[in-house]
Amino acid sequence: MLTDPNTGRLLANRYQLVELIGKGAMGRVYQAKDMLLGGVIVAVKFLSQALLNKKMRERFEREATICALLGEKSNHIVRVRDYGVDENDIPFYVMEYLEGENLSAVIRPHPLPLPRFLNITRQICLGLQYAHKGIIIENHLSPIVHRDIKPSNILIIQDTSFGELVKILDFGIAKLLQEDSSQTHSFMGTMAYCSPEQMEGKELDNRSDIYSLGVVMFEMLTGEMPIVGETHSFGGWYKAHHFSPPRSFESVNPRLRLPKALENLVMSCLAKDPKARPQNVTEVRQTLESLEQRFGRGQQLGQRIGAALSKLPVVTDLQQKPSLSADEICWQASWPKDKPIAAIVFPHIITNGSEALATLWVMLNKQDIQNRQVSTRYNHFLFLMSPHPMMLWITALHNREHGARWLPCYLDLKTAIGQRMVRRLGETGCYRILFFALTEPEHCANVMTSTIAPIQRRRFIDWANTSQTLITTTQPELSKRILKQEFEKLKPKILMKLETIYTGDTTDISD
Template identity: 55%
Template sequence: MSVDRNLNRIIAKRYRLVQLIGTGAMGQVYRAEDKILGNATVAVKFLSQTLLNEKMRERFEREATICANLAEKSIHIVGVRDYGVDEHQIPYYIMEFLQGRSLSDIIQEENISQARFLSLCRQICLGLESAHKGIVFKGQHSPIIHRDIKPSNIYVIHDPTIGELVKVLDFGIAKLIQSGGSQTSSFMGTLAYCSPEQMEGKELDNRSDIYSLGILMYEMLSNEMPILPETSSFAAWYKAHHEFPARPFDSHLNMPKELADLVFKCLAKKPEARPQSISEILAIIQQLSQDLEHSSHQSAQTISKPSNPSAGINSPTLISRVDEFYLQASWPPDKPQQKIVFPKIMDLAEGVYPTIWVMLEHQDIIYRMSSIRYNQFLYLGSPHPMVLWLTVLYHQQHGPRWLPCYLDFKTETGQNVGRLLGEVGSYGILFFALTEPQQCKHVMKASIAPHQRKLLQEWSEGASGIKHYGKPQISKRILKQELEKLKPKIVEKLVKIKASPESNV
């Protein structure tokens, strides 16, 4: 039995290789410990020694560049943090370590419900959409075609705030579409998931990925392949992708017609007959998700909780013990007098309390006095530990007022606020009028759901004492993007609650 000599090697005087966790066409992947960042776990991917030529080095470096750039745009792309060459002149790059399962394992071991399928597929599409929109590469905008979409290149991890989080992996044979760049007619990919034009070695666009996505979606829904060749040879797969129609879904799956139509349209032999962009697919998935949620709601006669983290919903109640002190507060001189939201810890005789301070138009404050309150906390640990603390005030006539603020969990202040929110289980909302900032105009109290309190304390404890890598602006941008995706679901839920006769408004 051969011994892996790479184990316990230290790369770049920083990364200690602990375990071989994967091998592929382009190289090997190791689990490693980052000695600088308190033994934080990372993954190290090496280019295979059998591929050590200038062309493959360039391709490998390009893969690292693509992932690094895309991960800043989408939480659904595996992140790359570093790139280098070891003492043997073998290129490597450092990426986030994913603890979860490949979609291939999930398909083999489980039956995926339609609701779960829609959630996973939406996230896959969001990652692909970011790639197809492209990055700036060598000063030029370049759309990216993955060219190897398949279950083993999709990873599903558990995120404490989002739940099941999808990551698209392995951009090893991805193609950057650059004007004036050299074109390729070589075939690369996985035979079972290749589009007809990819089998021909043609230059590809985003519609080739859409064909591969169609095969992936069919497999997720049925645990079977839509097209099977007569043999496993290239020629047999070529014939299957060009000539064999996709098999209909079995009737026992009870597949909605709209969903089946979407899958089969993605599997069209000609690119022009497929959806022309991932955005088209996302719009259909969104509508299917809404239809399924509405159907579940009607049958259960309950309000469905979103797959994202739950949140506290409160009917208006004035703070009883400390509102007198809050109402005496004046707007801080170091804060601009404009519509902003910021967190503040209030140290009073009765104790220490977390609050958010809000400046609005005076009339808007009056509207919000009879609003339903909703709060939610989203956490992102990488690349920078950050919490989005969201409060929503919903008024039936005037709609939602979004009050987001951010807690930087790399700072002691951010950790303390998060910990305090978990311990107290509620916070005050102090309203100040734009034209009269001298004194607080109104105070409301918002309660935090028990499981969210627990998460806040866990996040605070987990972030303390650990050095984190990455710019806070990146995490804040990702959280803002997630908030925009959540807004329609939050509003839909609040509309239902407002219409309920049990709502105390």
Template identity: 55%
Template sequence: MSLETNSRQIKNASLNALIFLHTYNQSAFGVECFMSDPNIGRLLGKRYQLQELIGTGAMGRVYRAKDILLGGVPVAVKFLALSIQNEKMRLQERFEREAKTCALLGQKSIHIVRVMDYGVDENNTPFYVMEYLQGHSLSQIIRQHHLALPRFFSMVRQISLGLQCAHDGIPVDGTIYPIIHRDIKPSNMLVIQDSSFGELVKILDFGIAKLLQGNKDQTKFYLGTLAYSSPEQMEGKELDNRSDIYSLGVMMFEMLTGKMPLVAPTHSFGAWYKTHHSVEPRSFTEVHPGLQIPQELQNLVMSCLAKAPSDRPQTVSDILKVLESIEQNYRSPIVLPSNPAPKPVASRSLTMPVEVQPKTKADVQVLPSNDDILRSVSWPDNKPIADIVFPQKIRLHNEVVPTLWVMLPQREIIKRFACDRYNQFLFLPAPHPMALWITVIYNRKHGVKWLPYYLDLKTTFGQEIARLLANTGYYRLLFFAREVPSRCSHILLCSIATAQRQNLEQWAKESQISASSVDPQLSKNVLKSEYERIKPQILSKLEAMATDIPLDLSS
């Protein structure tokens, strides 16, 4: 790639994409910034040394920096396009309140980029210090890849969980502060590859739009993104969570089709004002006639795009419930009838796997959904009616897939309808080849549920399950209620990160040729001890309560 092409791509990228994508353009862009930016090398707050300008935009400038207090840990520092010289005390107090709220929010949800420190420099310019992450913006992914339906569900669920956390509010000094983002769009969604979770989506820039909007010097400017703004946002009204829901609807439409539901004749405020207020959004059929999307999902997106806030889903929780229902009833990927079924984009999803594609177009039209088949199974006669976990192989449409069967009280299953999923595999080659298959389901309201299973890799069954998990890259959790064990009451999908799939394949090979002459329980005991040791680490990551850098909220 030429330097000229590289620089042009960088200039066209959004501010937030630049924050995290700089490593792909570091050679060309970094040299240019070092030569022209006097801030490079500056020590901020006697702690953060600015190293590279990685983004500029309407909301400010972003630098890659290192925290010299913690041995050079990389961070991202964002200077806001705001001076608090005028009305200094009022703006100082408001900035500190917004910064503290956003910092606490990032600690509470793993789907929100964390603010770890904040302050005001010697020029009275406020700044945030954020966790430094590398990934791709959702806008890039939409442009470059066709989103298979399972990947769409995974991403939207994660975004919705982050929004739900913000809209529910954060307690600060005894008062609950609901947080409205005000600028929901693909370029404010960062998709990273996490070694434990797989594909993880994080929302950027909570609170910044409101902070800038409240500045007297900025009131004559519109702050937001025209194509994604709700009608009430265009009017300058006080916003609630339903404005973010409108923007989410625009983004969901774009994720599913690659097109925008509303197109203004010109890119001016007046044109977009009229479009959002009086132009009906285009239908899915209109923008992509061959695209097959469940009607329930189309209805959900269109309801989010209602002009009147009262006609939209009233909370993100409502959206999550509908998404969960649609997922359970529809598992086929989006297929263009005029072309062969597209191969799913390789991904490691936090909550959803890449769906196995049907072999022909006819399969999509006539085969029952996988979950219809799975819901028809009943609890095995040779298993007790008790809270237990065990794997099973099930044949679906001429292929065998792995499943994990779980029995719980009905009330416990209901609590987990909307949740994040995590899995990890531990392996002990000696004295007896044994793997510990850890599955965790979690939501903020009801906490964590641990579902461990010990897989004996010297048995034929253990070998088959390990290889199935490695080959498919996902498994289904089948929940059975103790009160009604005759049928499966709920189904969740869990993906397996690429590195873990490779490990499973390697462990199966090693175990097949290794010898064992001891009781398998010895290996189980060792794995159980390690499991108890890492549980707090897993829970901490799920809760996203611990920051990499101490958070100073006293300034």
């Protein structure tokens, strides 16, 4: 782990620097706590002291501005929250703290399977689409060319709502295309991913990023580069990008079977002439979405499940079917009318005759549900007594291909539903997870059962009894925030455990 003497420093009387987590040509990045917001984890980037000149300050401030404005528009671009200058006159900006893997690390072991490739690339396109549309600077719309699209600038994180979420990083050399500004005729970028016109230092537009994306797409699918310089010098890469035709997929991997439309898309992005490429990233995204509909993993299975479920009656009053088994009751459930059609998780007790079932209701996109049909189920529980008795109920679904899907749920133990649910979990030692697709909320798409360790069951009763004796507080949100921070700290440890125990089959684990 990187260390730095600034560890522990309080910046701007607000951000406490925790540890150095990265450094590059432009500067250093620290993990920090936003003390004004109760210790929320953020990332702080400083401009290198070796670059404290007017030109680099302006570029650094421009990067912060671009990310701040674009982050408000797109969930696929890192979000900047604050900008300032410290007591030593060194500029810094504060951004969201993201835990994940960059795309370079993801594809290093092996190329991506087609469904995952389509999902990740579509999200990259969504982020680039907003950048290319531009931001308002001085009352004018200014399109943005990233100029450094490459795997190490694409971060893949596991998000509780979206699953595998893509974030575009490092707008440090991005170019604002403004009518009244001239382009600097100099080369900037990463040579292996640069367009021919970028190597020449020419004026660039969005099609240069599309070329870089083409290089990235080829690498994601094959693990190799489509164009290779004779040497790793500027001259070697200049010649390769200008005169070497891209390698075919077949020449790299004769066993690789890809849709012809996808091969054509990648090769068109790699055209030497910008006019021969897709003219905007929306064209690329639309082609990918069309392919995703046709070749997404589990599509045929999903269609068969949907056809079978469509023949089942929608049960509106679950309490009127005491003769059904617990699982049958769950399968015939439909999404409550008082809940939004959105990616949410909430607890619910279903009454089956004289039996009360503890259940966790989850809404996701259909593909995500299908992706996790085979997964390790894992649960963990955190309890906070003060300032307000609150339990964080953590469920994780994990498989190697799609990583972990986190399903966190908070139970307020000063409420009737919180008390009833935590006691039911302790009494039965299990709960059922009901999955609903965003596009088909009228039918339950899948049901899983997760068991709870005996020692944890005994804790539930103690937590419920203790909470009843406490004086009611008015700070449940603060307790939630503290529990969420503890959850973020636990995630890497849980993931490590899940990776270690994953068997490739459906497994149920309780901590």
